Amino acid sequence: MAELVAGYLRRDGYEVHLAFDGPTGVASAREVDPDVIVLDLGLPGLDGVEVCRRVRTFSDCYVVMLTARTDEIDTLIGLSVGADDYVTKPFRPRELMARITAMQRRPRRAATATVAGSVADETVPPILVGPLRIDLVGREVELDGDPVGLTRTEFDVLAALARRPLAVLTRRQLIEAVWGERWVGDEHLVDVHVLHVRQKLGDTADAQRFVRTVRGVGYRMGTGE
Amino acid sequence: MAELVAGYLRRDGYEVHLAFDGPTGVASAREVDPDVIVLDLGLPGLDGVEVCRRVRTFSDCYVVMLTARTDEIDTLIGLSVGADDYVTKPFRPRELMARITAMQRRPRRAATATVAGSVADETVPPILVGPLRIDLVGREVELDGDPVGLTRTEFDVLAALARRPLAVLTRRQLIEAVWGERWVGDEHLVDVHVLHVRQKLGDTADAQRFVRTVRGVGYRMGTGE
DNA sequence: GGGTCCGATCAAGATTCGATGAAGACCCAG
DNA sequence: CTGGGTCTTCATCGAATCTTGATCGGACCC
Numbered sequence: 139m140a141e142l143v144a145g146y147l148r149r150d151g152y153e154v155h156l157a158f159d160g161p162t163g164v165a166s167a168r169e170v171d172p173d174v175i176v177l178d179l180g181l182p183g184l185d186g187v188e189v190c191r192r193v194r195t196f197s198d199c200y201v202v203m204l205t206a207r208t209d210e211i212d213t214l215i216g217l218s219v220g221a222d223d224y225v226t227k228p229f230r231p232r233e234l235m236a237r238i239t240a241m242q243r244r245p246r247r248a249a250t251a252t253v254a255g256s257v258a259d260e261t262v263p264p265i266l267v268g269p270l271r272i273d274l275v276g277r278e279v280e281l282d283g284d285p286v287g288l289t290r291t292e293f294d295v296l297a298a299l300a301r302r303p304l305a306v307l308t309r310r311q312l313i314e315a316v317w318g319e320r321w322v323g324d325e326h327l328v329d330v331h332v333l334h335v336r337q338k339l340g341d342t343a344d345a346q347r348f349v350r351t352v353r354g355v356g357y358r359m360g361t362g363e
Numbered sequence: 364m365a366e367l368v369a370g371y372l373r374r375d376g377y378e379v380h381l382a383f384d385g386p387t388g389v390a391s392a393r394e395v396d397p398d399v400i401v402l403d404l405g406l407p408g409l410d411g412v413e414v415c416r417r418v419r420t421f422s423d424c425y426v427v428m429l430t431a432r433t434d435e436i437d438t439l440i441g442l443s444v445g446a447d448d449y450v451t452k453p454f455r456p457r458e459l460m461a462r463i464t465a466m467q468r469r470p471r472r473a474a475t476a477t478v479a480g481s482v483a484d485e486t487v488p489p490i491l492v493g494p495l496r497i498d499l500v501g502r503e504v505e506l507d508g509d510p511v512g513l514t515r516t517e518f519d520v521l522a523a524l525a526r527r528p529l530a531v532l533t534r535r536q537l538i539e540a541v542w543g544e545r546w547v548g549d550e551h552l553v554d555v556h557v558l559h560v561r562q563k564l565g566d567t568a569d570a571q572r573f574v575r576t577v578r579g580v581g582y583r584m585g586t587g588e
Numbered sequence: 589g590g591g592t593c594c595g596a597t598c599a600a601g602a603t604t605c606g607a608t609g610a611a612g613a614c615c616c617a618g
Numbered sequence: 619c620t621g622g623g624t625c626t627t628c629a630t631c632g633a634a635t636c637t638t639g640a641t642c643g644g645a646c647c648c
Contacts, residue, residue, distance in 0.1 A: 291635080326595090555608090
């Protein structure tokens with residue numbers, strides 16, 4: 139099961155770490171500081187709920203829980219386990235992937251937990267790509283220290299790419315990341331926004347420093363130069 | 364039950380301490396000096412009313428009481444227990460959270476009960492944003508040292524932005540911060556208050572020194588100029 | 589070498605979004 | 619109860635932005 143999910147994730151460009159019991163999982167999470175954790179309930183050693191709690195003590199990463207029964211989800215929510223999404227087994231891998239992608243569109247919990255009266259720490263660091271700094275919280279982009287004025291969609295496109303710097307994202311994936319799932323229209327739309335991003339970042343079709351074209355597939359983040 | 368509530372609180376970023384009987388609760392309250400106490404009537408050892416009274420002897424924190432019956436509330440109020448809010452069981456956790464959040468928006472009893480000239484320690488420093496000083500405790504705003512007369516809502520909007528100076532807040536987040544969770548209405552309400560704040564702060568749509576528009580997303584605090 | 593596919597680019601219309609003013613509802617103090 | 623201040627809704631305008639369609643040129647395949 140884990141291998142199956144891992145395969146799908148890798149295919150989408152994720153770097154995957156596997157752990158086959160709770161304590162190992164927690165240790166691994168602490169070590170690699172992942173963006174997303176897919177957590178199967180019924181792990182040996184520690185149960186999934188406890189794993190989630192422990193992870194939450196040091197990480198704000200997204201957590202998806204795989205559960206066997208639908209009604210179990212309510213219980214979990216009631217327990218305030220703190221997962222970001224729940225998927226019941228059996229599931230179609232494609233659906234899991236879709237939800238993982240969609241999840242990352244949501245603001246991180248640290249960014250939303252605006253407890254009255256307390257100044258929440260800005261625990262979400264900006265993404266650094268060479269001379270490019272992308273602040274997801276403030277929605278600001280700086281190139282060599284100079285602010286770049288991107289529109290909402292342009293920023294979202296760039297952010298979607300920057301979130302997974304090594305992966306090639308298809309147009310469809312980008313559309314899903316920026317506009318959401320229920321989309322019908324022209325995939326070519328992405329091209330235009332990529333064009334605009336490139337123009338504002340000083341990229342051209344020839345010199346693609348940041349947004350690189352992968353012909354026949356999609357776009358990929360470049361590390362600059 | 365306590366775990367359930369604790370879970371919800373933690374999810375919203377609160378640090379939670381649990382106590383399973385009255386005396387322990389009082390001792391714990393004395394020790395950690397909490398912002399909020401959620402108090403279930405029918406505790407063993409001391410009844411909730413007595414716990415509340417004792418806590419009140421040394422703390423001005425907010426107290427929410429969980430009661431079993433509606434008509435009990437009237438009795439409690441009659442007893443002048445001094446709780447800040449009452450919630451009947453069974454309750455939906457979401458509602459409890461909403462009321463806890465809302466409660467803290469109200470001025471603290473210490474702040475209102477300004478009886479005999481005793482000034483509470485100002486443990487909450489004002490927020491400084493360039494030439495702007497925002498005093499959350501006194502609910503005062505100064506620009507270049509001159510006081511600015513903001514209304515309640517205007518102040519709340521500005522304060523919500525100032526609490527997270529680097530983040531872009533959506534209209535929905537602002538509404539949640541200012542008005543509370545269960546809101547149905549026009550999000551453009553925020554615009555109007557932002558407009559008023561800007562006017563009083565000398566900002567215009569063009570020169571946005573303090574409250575900046577992030578088109579398509581929301582508003583963000585500016586650092587002045 | 590020629591054809592086809594794909595992506596880049598441009599321009600224009602459609603759409604969304606935010607600022608603003610005004611009017612009514614509401615609340616609180618006197 | 620009355621008046622002033624405040625909050626909320628509503629409608630409008632103008633501009634920023636999105637989206638589409640067409641065209642162009644290069645890359646890839648045969």
